Amino acid sequence: MLRIHREPGRGSRCRKDITDDEEAVARAQRGDLDAYGVLVARYTALAHRTAYLLGAGADAADIVQEAFVKGFRKLSTFREGATFRPWLLAIVANETKNLHRARKRRNLMELRVHNTTDTVDHNDPAELVDDSRARLLQALEQLPEKDRQVVTCRYLLDLTEAETAQTLDIAKGTVKSRLSRALAKLRPLLEVARD
Structure with a gap:
């Protein structure tokens, strides 16, 4: 104790x-x-x-x-x-x-x-931030939770791949592959939000 x-x-x-x-x-x-x-x-x-x-x-x-x-x-x-x-x-x-x-x-x-x-x-917290950040947050909300977490840790919190892996309790390779898939899903969502 x-x-x-x-x-x-x-x-x-x-x-x-x-x-x-x-x-x-x-x-x-x-x-x-x-x-x-x-x-x-x-x-x-x-x-x-x-x-x-x-x-x-x-x-x-x-x-x-x-x-x-x-x-x-x-x-x-x-x-x-x-x-x-x-x-x-x-x-x-x-x-x-x-x-x-x-x-x-x-x-x-x-x-x-x-x-x-x-x-x-x-x-909705997006109402509290500027327009471009609001669009990003709205697009992130549309991602599955696992994708949203890895993008948030890696890019919004600026954690390294190793820190992201440790934070989310996943392998470093999983961070890389999940990031790749998440960003591929995020791009079209941001395009739609821009229009």
């Missing part, structure tokens, strides 16, 4: 002397909350952007909070020598998938209860 403690006399100064993720993770694994706080501060914006772009929308902040809580609980499973960023983003991606599943179940239940085929508008 992980014991939570603060190093005596260190307080907020601990945050200033942690320079890399490896050190922060090692300290956090020993129960140093300030060290984990460094990781939270360092990756909150990226985690939020990841959740949002993977489809969490207005729930992105909740997804990020849950991902950091789960990440802290699972620090003991973090492999030595692994990179923290894609490990955390994999948790964010999984939490976002769980949200999608819950939404689908809830929407199906609502349809049964109301006995209607009307779809519920979930505050």
Whole structure:
């Protein structure tokens, strides 16, 4: 079991002397909350952007909070020598998938209860961005979830192929082939959106 403690006399100064993720993770694994706080501060914006772009929308902040809580609980499973960023983003991606599943179940239940085929508008995030970005997001929404995830991680979040593979828990070769197919599907959707 992980014991939570603060190093005596260190307080907020601990945050200033942690320079890399490896050190922060090692300290956090020993129960140093300030060290984990460094990781939270360092990756909150990226985690939020990841959740949002993977489809969490207005729930992105909740997804990020849950991902950091789960990440802290699972620090003991973090492999030595692994990179923290894609490990955390994999948790964010999984939490976002769980949200999608819950939404689908809830929407199906609502349809049964109301006995209607009307779809519920979930505050389309494309309304918040400029026109070309809105078209891109609309085209991405039309892709199957696996294709949307790989394009989002690789190009919108600017992850490497290896980080994308680790984040989505797939092989690097699968990232390449899925990207190729996804981009082939995306091109005609963008053409239609442009017209």
